[in-house]
Amino acid sequence: MDNRKGRLMAVKFVNAKDSFLHVNLINVSLMQGKVYELRDETRGNCLAVCSCLATPLKNLKDNEVGMSQKLAKAIGLGGSESLVLTEIENLIPKSSQVIFTISDPDYAILVMNATKVEYIMLDQIRLVKRGQNVVVWISPMVSITLNTEKILPESELALLTNETELHILPSSDVRSVSRLGSLEDPSPEEMQTGLVCRVIFSEKPCATPFVAKIHPSVKPSFLFALGKILSVNKTMHLQLISDSEVSPAVDFLSNLPIIYLDKRARDQANLFFDGCKIFLEPLEIVRNAEFIVHVSKNCSVQSVKDDLKSLAEKLNRELLVVNQTVFPLKNNLAVKFEMKTSHTNLSSTSIESCNMGVKLGKFEIKNEPAMVEAEHSDHQIFSSWLPLLNNLKKSLVTNARTHVKSPIAVLKGTRGSGVETFLQQFVQLVVAPPLKLHDLALDCKAFKGKTVDTLKNKLMELFLEGTKHDPCIIIFENIDQFFPLQTHDLHESPESSYRLGVLQCIWNLSYSFSKRHNCYVVTTAVTDHEVKIWDDMSVPVELFQIPDLSLEDKVQALKQCLTKLNCNWTNELEDNSAQIIEICNYQDICDIAGRATFEKLKSMISSDEPVVITTDDLSSARNFLTSQSLKDFNLLRIGNQNGAASSSGRWPNVGGLSDVKEKLTEMIFWPFMYSHLFATNPLKLQKGALLYGMPGTGKTLLAEELAKSSGMNLIHIKGPELLNKFIGASEEAVRNLFEKASAAKPCILFFDEIDSLAPRRGRDTTGVSDRVVNQLLTSLDGVDSPAEAGVWVLAASSRPDLIDRALLRPGRFDTMLHCNLPTRLERSEILQILSSGLKISSDTDLNKLAEMTDGFCGADIQALLQTAQLVALEEFVDVFSEETGDKSMEHQEQLEVNWNHIQLALQKTRPSLSQEERRRYEKIFKEYELSLQPVGRGKRAVFKQRTILA
Numbered sequence: 001m002d003n004r005k006g007r008l009m010a011v012k013f014v015n016a017k018d019s020f021l022h023v024n025l026i027n028v029s030l031m032q033g034k035v036y037e038l039r040d041e042t043r044g045n046c047l048a049v050c051s052c053l054a055t056p057l058k059n060l061k062d063n064e065v066g067m068s069q070k071l072a073k074a075i076g077l078g079g080s081e082s083l084v085l086t087e088i089e090n091l092i093p094k095s096s097q098v099i100f101t102i103s104d105p106d107y108a109i110l111v112m113n114a115t116k117v118e119y120i121m122l123d124q125i126r127l128v129k130r131g132q133n134v135v136v137w138i139s140p141m142v143s144i145t146l147n148t149e150k151i152l153p154e155s156e157l158a159l160l161t162n163e164t165e166l167h168i169l170p171s172s173d174v175r176s177v178s179r180l181g182s183l184e185d186p187s188p189e190e191m192q193t194g195l196v197c198r199v200i201f202s203e204k205p206c207a208t209p210f211v212a213k214i215h216p217s218v219k220p221s222f223l224f225a226l227g228k229i230l231s232v233n234k235t236m237h238l239q240l241i242s243d244s245e246v247s248p249a250v251d252f253l254s255n256l257p258i259i260y261l262d263k264r265a266r267d268q269a270n271l272f273f274d275g276c277k278i279f280l281e282p283l284e285i286v287r288n289a290e291f292i293v294h295v296s297k298n299c300s301v302q303s304v305k306d307d308l309k310s311l312a313e314k315l316n317r318e319l320l321v322v323n324q325t326v327f328p329l330k331n332n333l334a335v336k337f338e339m340k341t342s343h344t345n346l347s348s349t350s351i352e353s354c355n356m357g358v359k360l361g362k363f364e365i366k367n368e369p370a371m372v373e374a375e376h377s378d379h380q381i382f383s384s385w386l387p388l389l390n391n392l393k394k395s396l397v398t399n400a401r402t403h404v405k406s407p408i409a410v411l412k413g414t415r416g417s418g419v420e421t422f423l424q425q426f427v428q429l430v431v432a433p434p435l436k437l438h439d440l441a442l443d444c445k446a447f448k449g450k451t452v453d454t455l456k457n458k459l460m461e462l463f464l465e466g467t468k469h470d471p472c473i474i475i476f477e478n479i480d481q482f483f484p485l486q487t488h489d490l491h492e493s494p495e496s497s498y499r500l501g502v503l504q505c506i507w508n509l510s511y512s513f514s515k516r517h518n519c520y521v522v523t524t525a526v527t528d529h530e531v532k533i534w535d536d537m538s539v540p541v542e543l544f545q546i547p548d549l550s551l552e553d554k555v556q557a558l559k560q561c562l563t564k565l566n567c568n569w570t571n572e573l574e575d576n577s578a579q580i581i582e583i584c585n586y587q588d589i590c591d592i593a594g595r596a597t598f599e600k601l602k603s604m605i606s607s608d609e610p611v612v613i614t615t616d617d618l619s620s621a622r623n624f625l626t627s628q629s630l631k632d633f634n635l636l637r638i639g640n641q642n643g644a645a646s647s648s649g650r651w652p653n654v655g656g657l658s659d660v661k662e663k664l665t666e667m668i669f670w671p672f673m674y675s676h677l678f679a680t681n682p683l684k685l686q687k688g689a690l691l692y693g694m695p696g697t698g699k700t701l702l703a704e705e706l707a708k709s710s711g712m713n714l715i716h717i718k719g720p721e722l723l724n725k726f727i728g729a730s731e732e733a734v735r736n737l738f739e740k741a742s743a744a745k746p747c748i749l750f751f752d753e754i755d756s757l758a759p760r761r762g763r764d765t766t767g768v769s770d771r772v773v774n775q776l777l778t779s780l781d782g783v784d785s786p787a788e789a790g791v792w793v794l795a796a797s798s799r800p801d802l803i804d805r806a807l808l809r810p811g812r813f814d815t816m817l818h819c820n821l822p823t824r825l826e827r828s829e830i831l832q833i834l835s836s837g838l839k840i841s842s843d844t845d846l847n848k849l850a851e852m853t854d855g856f857c858g859a860d861i862q863a864l865l866q867t868a869q870l871v872a873l874e875e876f877v878d879v880f881s882e883e884t885g886d887k888s889m890e891h892q893e894q895l896e897v898n899w900n901h902i903q904l905a906l907q908k909t910r911p912s913l914s915q916e917e918r919r920r921y922e923k924i925f926k927e928y929e930l931s932l933q934p935v936g937r938g939k940r941a942v943f944k945q946r947t948i949l950a
């Protein structure tokens with residue numbers, strides 16, 4: 001192609017939403033990124049300049065150039081014509097300011113979408129020529145046409161970059177064009193050319209329709225044309241009258257004046273919701289700005305405040321500055337900066353660098369609406385959450401006024417603690433008067449696995465939507481979707497960079513939008529890990545910890561759930577429910593109510609009677625469900641059969657071990673059962689105990705039985721299950737565990753095989769165990785007195801000598817309880833217990849069996865009885881199938897374990913530990929016990945002394 005002569009190409013209209021030229025693949029390699037002058041083939045005049053897009057369009061021929069039909073029309077091309085394309089080779093100057101004009105209807109659209117235009121403009125247009133029209137698409141259906149009025153410094157062409165300041169003026173306001181870009185002050189008229197207001201629908205109809213009321217402190221009475229927010233084609237005239245009875249004068253959150261509009265005018269303007277924004281364009285220009293303040297980029301807010309203060313003092317008058325931020329100066333004196341609304345300034349630094357008009361007059365700072373104490377109605381807010389709800393609301397208001405706080409609030413609650421419900425209650429609170437925030441939500445579940453770019457586009461749409469409804473609150477639901485479980489590695493990994501990308505995107509948008517608009521982002525976090533990720537990004541999110549519900553609130557939550565499920569409840573349930581759901585969290589209560597209702601409905605399927613839930617229904621539903629807070633853990637039992645603690649027969653299933661049982665009863669059972677007595681007694685309670693002994697001696701059984709008999713939750717951790725190869729993950733698992741235990745209180749945290757989780761430090765080459773031990777120590781030290789905290793810690797090990805010694809110090813696992821191999825008497829007791837569920841013939845002598853099982857531990861005895869049962873079963877099957885050919889086992893009741901079966905089982909069963917192994921264990925325990933006693937003092941000293949005396 002001869003660049004000087006140009007190339008003749010036929011114009012084809014393509015479905016593009018931009019002001020670029022499009023060509024096919026072959027031409028792209030020649031033309032991409034280049035800039036062309038477009039001349040009319042017949043008349044030869046230059047119509048426009050355009051740059052060529054690098055993305056090829058398949059359906060174009062080699063001699064065709066594609067452009068949008070709208071653009072073609074805007075630059076004066078009619079029908080399908082041909083153009084001569086001449087490349088512009090000279091360097092195109094980058095311009096600092098470009099001034100466009102725009103038709104009045106398009107201006108109305110622009111005003112409502114200014115922020116969006118800022119973001120999308122450079123994607124659609126890069127090059128402009130003085131006098132040329134360009135088209136910008138605000139949405140696929142809506143576009144505006146801009147005419148390039150002026151380029152500064154003076155030039156024919158301008159390349160638009162991020163640095164270019166764009167000014168767009170309505171064409172009716174051409175007078176001001178000549179002044180733009182100069183350092184001249186804008187005239188007072190320019191400053192009063194428009195007003196953005198928030199509409200509140202007036203309850204009483206006005207005598208004349210199309211009259212809007214406004215508080216006199218904001219504007220005197222003028223005639224305005226009303227441009228509406230949703231449908232942009234209509235313009236209606238509106239009489240604006242001042243009325244001292246209307247209040248508030250200014251919506252303090254958005255700093256927008258509020259006007260009250262009659263219903264008829266509202267319908268005419270297609271305004272659908274209270275609180276929407278409208279743009280008022282004056283029909284009369286009013287000269288009333290008396291003083292101009294220049295606010296430059298480098299000028300501090302304080303210096304402006306000082307200037308204005310001295311001015312107010314000098315004039316002995318009060319200052320009124322409409323729009324933008326309010327700075328209180330002294331009693332009843334305030335200033336607000338007014339940006340020029342005569343044009344929309346699109347530079348990112350516009351706020352700092354523009355001139356602002358100050359109007360002198362009286363201005364009353366509207367007092368911050370008192371934090372309306374949230375209503376404590378039956379269906380709404382729990383009193384335990386009320387202080388936090390109000391704090392969060394306060395933070396939001398402060399942020400809206402000062403922009404000094406973080407735009408993101410993270411609500412942290414444990415699993416099942418009702419985080420989502422809390423969020424709903426918060427939203428209810430802020431969308432109601434007086435704040436009237438608009439709420440938008442994004443369910444992150446829908447974006448799981450999507451690219452950061454896809455998410456970014458969606459977020460951009462969401463935030464832009466938010467700016468339309470400013471002030472608004474944006475809620476990220478289920479944000480944990482972006483935190484895959486195994487992202488604890490500190491090294492670069494696809495997961496960690498994805499997560500970082502997502503969060504950075506959320507942060508960047510929240511930050512930039514909240515600077516200019518009142519957008520406040522609220523999200524949730526369930527684990528420490530989720531909170532830490534924000535920390536790692538070093539962005540200042542505000543963290544709010546959701547408190548546990550009080551017992552009264554739990555009962556209220558239960559009633560709410562049952563009411564929602566259309567159920568009634570009995571009076572006795574009213575009295576007993578607190579006891580049943582005492583240790584449940586919010587989600588558990590919802591689940592229990594749901595389960596109880598479901599079971600009740602099942603039982604009365606053919607009845608039309610109303611559903612009435614009783615104490616029994618609730619208790620059985622509670623026993624059926626696993627607590628939410630414990631779902632990730634190995635939960636052995638919650639409470640006993642009745643859902644409440646029993647005070648008698650505490651160890652019915654554990655034989656022998658009387659010392660250990662007694663000590664555990666004193667240490668855990670009593671302080672829990674009689675907490676009121678212990679609370680008034682200054683006794684220092686022990687919070688942790690270590691059960692040690694040979695394998696199979698009933699250590700796990702003891703922990704289970706303790707939880708069962710006291711009605712406490714039990715979290716059972718098998719040593720190595722917490723260890724994770726990712727750096728930091730094991731420590732975090734330990735931290736989470738203690739958090740869960742606290743959420744599930746009253747709770748016993750039971751570390752089985754603790755020697756494998758917390759071996760002595762310094763022996764592990766990977767360092768994982770060392771860090772886990774350190775974390776365990778920190779977490780154990782963090783557990784308060786069990787009577788208050790409701791968390792007791794138990795550990796079990798058959799090799800206590802391998803455990804890190806620091807764990808055994810006072811305040812940690814400071815009580816050592818030895819679970820011995822059972823003696824003959826104890827074996828007899830165990831045999832009684834374990835055989836109680838079996839059918840045993842009368843010829844069986846359990847005492848004799850106890851004598852014959854020397855060296856057997858509890859687990860061995862259980863194995864022996866199981867083997868005896870199997871032997872009995874084999875015999876039973878043989879006899880019945882041979883004699884009767886009956887294989888249906890109808891005669892099961894005749895299945896019985898007799899002495900003979902036991903003898904046979906005894907021949908097949910050996911103690912799990914040989915004599916030598918038992919001796920080795922005994923030696924280890926002895927040495928271990930000795931090593932624990934302080935040298936020269938205490939027991940060891942006594943022991944030594946005794947030796948000497950003997």
Ligand SMILES: Nc1ncnc2c1ncn2[C@@H]1O[C@H](COP(=O)(O)OP(=O)(O)OP(=O)(O)O)[C@@H](O)[C@H]1O
Pocket residue numbers: 653654655656657694695696697698699700701702796797798830833834857858859860862
């Ligand atoms: N003292 C006991 N009374 C009744 N049953 C017992 C007793 N000791 C052990 N058993 C039986 O043995 C089974 C296994 O015991 P348990 O798991 O509690 O032993 P452990 O000491 O925790 O063993 P390990 O060290 O191998 O974990 C129990 O479920 C129970 O049936």
